[in-house]
Amino acid sequence: MTTLVDTAPATTAVAATAGDHSVGRIAGESRQLRYLIGAICVFVIALMIGPILLSFMASIKSPAEASASPPTYFPQEISLLNYLKVFNYQAGLLTYVGNSLAIAAIAIVLCLVLAVPAGYGLARFHFRGKEVLFVILLAPLMIPYQALLTPLYLNFAKIGLANSHLGLAIVHAVLQLPFSIYLMRNSFESIPREIEEAAVMDGSSSFQSLRNIFMPLVVPGIVTVALFTFINSWNEFLAALIFMNKETAFTVPIMLVSVRAGRLGAVDWGALQAGVMISIIPCVIIYILLQKYYVSGFLNGAVK
Amino acid sequence: VSTRLSKHAGILYIAPALLFVAAFVLWPLCQLAYLSMTNASLLGGAEWVGFENYAKAMKDKTFWTALWFTTRYTIVITPILIGLGFFLALLTLRNTPLRQITRTIIFLPVVIGLGSSSLLWYWLFDQQVGLFNKILVDLHIIQAPLVWFTKVDMALIAVTISITWKVIGFGMILFVAAFQSINSEIMEAATIDGANYGQRVWSIILPLSVRTILLATLISAIGSMLAFDQFYIMTGGGPRGQTFTSVYWIYQNSFISFKLGYGAALSIILTAIILFFSALQVALSNRGANA
Numbered sequence: 111m112t113t114l115v116d117t118a119p120a121t122t123a124v125a126a127t128a129g130d131h132s133v134g135r136i137a138g139e140s141r142q143l144r145y146l147i148g149a150i151c152v153f154v155i156a157l158m159i160g161p162i163l164l165s166f167m168a169s170i171k172s173p174a175e176a177s178a179s180p181p182t183y184f185p186q187e188i189s190l191l192n193y194l195k196v197f198n199y200q201a202g203l204l205t206y207v208g209n210s211l212a213i214a215a216i217a218i219v220l221c222l223v224l225a226v227p228a229g230y231g232l233a234r235f236h237f238r239g240k241e242v243l244f245v246i247l248l249a250p251l252m253i254p255y256q257a258l259l260t261p262l263y264l265n266f267a268k269i270g271l272a273n274s275h276l277g278l279a280i281v282h283a284v285l286q287l288p289f290s291i292y293l294m295r296n297s298f299e300s301i302p303r304e305i306e307e308a309a310v311m312d313g314s315s316s317f318q319s320l321r322n323i324f325m326p327l328v329v330p331g332i333v334t335v336a337l338f339t340f341i342n343s344w345n346e347f348l349a350a351l352i353f354m355n356k357e358t359a360f361t362v363p364i365m366l367v368s369v370r371a372g373r374l375g376a377v378d379w380g381a382l383q384a385g386v387m388i389s390i391i392p393c394v395i396i397y398i399l400l401q402k403y404y405v406s407g408f409l410n411g412a413v414k
Numbered sequence: 415v416s417t418r419l420s421k422h423a424g425i426l427y428i429a430p431a432l433l434f435v436a437a438f439v440l441w442p443l444c445q446l447a448y449l450s451m452t453n454a455s456l457l458g459g460a461e462w463v464g465f466e467n468y469a470k471a472m473k474d475k476t477f478w479t480a481l482w483f484t485t486r487y488t489i490v491i492t493p494i495l496i497g498l499g500f501f502l503a504l505l506t507l508r509n510t511p512l513r514q515i516t517r518t519i520i521f522l523p524v525v526i527g528l529g530s531s532s533l534l535w536y537w538l539f540d541q542q543v544g545l546f547n548k549i550l551v552d553l554h555i556i557q558a559p560l561v562w563f564t565k566v567d568m569a570l571i572a573v574t575i576s577i578t579w580k581v582i583g584f585g586m587i588l589f590v591a592a593f594q595s596i597n598s599e600i601m602e603a604a605t606i607d608g609a610n611y612g613q614r615v616w617s618i619i620l621p622l623s624v625r626t627i628l629l630a631t632l633i634s635a636i637g638s639m640l641a642f643d644q645f646y647i648m649t650g651g652g653p654r655g656q657t658f659t660s661v662y663w664i665y666q667n668s669f670i671s672f673k674l675g676y677g678a679a680l681s682i683i684l685t686a687i688i689l690f691f692s693a694l695q696v697a698l699s700n701r702g703a704n705a
Contacts (some may be wrong), residue, residue, distance in 0.1 A: 128480065134656050141612075142639070147505060147513070148512055151505065151506065151512050151513055151515075152512075154502065154505070154516055154519075154520065155487075155515070155519050157573060158519050158520050158522065158523065158579065159519055159522075160521075161534055161538060161579065162523075162534075164538065164696070165534050165537070165544050167593070168537070168545075176543075177543060178543070178659075179542040179543050180548060180559075181543045181544070181545055181547065181548055183548075210651055214415055215430065220434075224430050224431040224434055225431065227427040227428070227431070228430070228431035229424070229428065230425045230427050231423075231426070231427030231428040232424075234424070234427060235423060235424025235425075235427070237422075237424045237425055240424070243425075243432060245426060246432065246435060247428070247431055247432065247435055249435065249439060249440070250439045251436060251692065252688070252689055252692040252693070252696070253439060253443060253685060253686065253688075253689070254640050254661075254685060254688050255660045256535050256640055256642065256664070256681070256684075257443075257446060257664075257681035257682070257684060257685045258438075258439065258443065258446065258495060260446065260668050260674055260677060260678055260681065260687070261443075261451065261678075262423040262438065262442050262443035262444035262450060264445075264674070265442065265445075267702055272634045280438055281438075283434070283438075284434075284435075284438050287431065287434065289437070291431060302565040309678050316423045329491070335441065341525055343531065344527070345527030345528065345530070346527075347527070347528060347529040347642070347643045347646075348642050348643065348661070351646075352669055363527055363529035363530065365528060366530065367529070367533070367647065370533060370536075372640075379537060379540075382533060382537060383534070383537060384536050385533075386537075387581075389526075389529075389530045390526040390527065390529060390530050390531075393525045393526050393527070394522065394525065394526065396525070397521075397525040401518065404525065405521070405587060408584065409585060409588070409591050414487060
């Protein structure tokens with residue numbers, strides 16, 4: 111069902127290695143065309159990386175220079191005062207980073223605990239109504255979570271989950287679960303039958319086969335689920351804005367908006383850009399380290 | 415393992431996920447439908463009012479303005495994302511080191527938060543301290559720094575620029591995958607027959623990417639129809655509430671004005687609109703899978 115897996119046999123490594131049988135080689139580029147493409151690439155790189163570089167440079171300016179009008183492109187002197195300000199902002203940066211990390215960690219655990227067995231059940235067992243149940247599991251894809259936030263908020267407030275890590279983590283798991291189940295199902299399906307048959311011959315129960323035989327083989331799927339859940343939970347904005355309305359419960363994105371609001375209406379631009387840098391650095395590092403998982407996961411879950 | 419046992423086991427394995435979806439998606443959806451028939455307030459109290467909220471929504475000018483603004487935003491940004499994504503995929507398709515790096519960097523903003531990128535661009539667009547304005551002035555494109563967020567059309571352009579930067583890598587990757595699945599023999603044959611680059615793009619790559627174009631269009635449409643973060647952060651709904659999006663207006667009603675019942679009715683209307691698009695998307699994905 112669904113997605114682009116079928117259109118993209120090379121999903122695992124589109125960005126990294128596409129093999130040189132790609133359309134480009136056959137296109138037979140002339141030398142001039144190659145130079146032109148190279149020049150456009152450099153221009154595009156500058157456009158894409160520019161905003162992040164400018165923000166980084168603003169974050170290491172002195173607070174006065176960062177708020178100067180007209181602005182400077184490059185810092186006249188390098189200062190870490192903006193970072194210091196963010197570090198000591200209200201309850202302290204560590205509180206907000208801690209909240210974001212705790213929520214992401216719980217969301218990852220929830221997604222894996224639910225999606226790994228579900229993927230196994232869907233891929234490896236035959237029972238009546240399986241297709242219907244699969245569609246129900248993917249239902250959250252079709253219903254915008256933005257619409258569900260009001261009833262979820264009321265329910266959570268009743269049982270004391272408002273302003274709690276667990277409450278927001280549940281919402282983030284709701285967001286991530288369809289993708290996770292879909293991905294885990296595909297992972298389990300791609301394991302050859304013979305491996306399972308060998309386990310049955312040995313007399314393992316289905317749970318033993320899951321734990322001892324399948325789990326090691328679906329590690330790439332598990333990594334991808336954890337990766338996406340982390341990034342999406344770390345970045346999620348609307349639910350965090352609604353559910354975490356107590357200052358000490360803010361996540362990093364909500365803290366940033368609060369930094370911008372500043373005092374007396376004046377925006378502290380340097381501190382704001384330092385905050386932006388802090389919030390994007392984990393995502394950038396993870397992306398660079400795990401690019402292969404990230405891009406293939408994106409293509410697999412393009413339906414989301 | 416006996417087949418009978420494994421039948422039950424299969425359901426047992428998916429049961430936790432089913433319960434989770436029932437408790438945190440399906441049940442809240444029912445509650446939402448019920449809420450939409452009441453005048454529930456965040457401050458407490460709720461009475462049954464039937465379809466009154468829906469009748470009110472029909473006459474709510476701000477809601478229709480918000481829905482129309484969201485649609486306009488979707489209509490503006492979707493062709494840009496598709497066209498530019500297609501172009502960038504063509505540009506970086508071949509695996510030379512430079513083009514691989516270009517692809518990696520184009521995709522980079524996709525992984526950072528929409529909140530963070532919106533705050534970054536809010537700063538770049540600022541009239542006093544914004545470097546986007548300064549670059550335009552230094553390049554003599556404009557005379558003096560512009561105020562981007564006090565006019566609807568300017569605000570729409572600014573948000574469109576920032577979101578294009580943020581998500582263009584996604585469209586590009588979809589197209590790269592689609593192009594790479596095109597049989598290279600077809601391209602070779604066309605080249606031997608003397609088709610030039612433009613002709614090959616127009617008569618082979620484009621027709622074979624129709625499904626990806628449709629899929630990318632729907633993904634972009636759904637995402638844009640649900641836009642919130644970028645407008646909340648960059649325009650705050652202003653000027654005079656003209657850049658409220660649908661989700662933003664729902665948030666405003668439910669959590670700022672405390673009118674949960676009315677917000678729920680608006681949510682149901684929005685859900686119906688999104689369901690239409692997602693159903694199309696799933697149908698499209700399935701057709702591709704079966705073909």
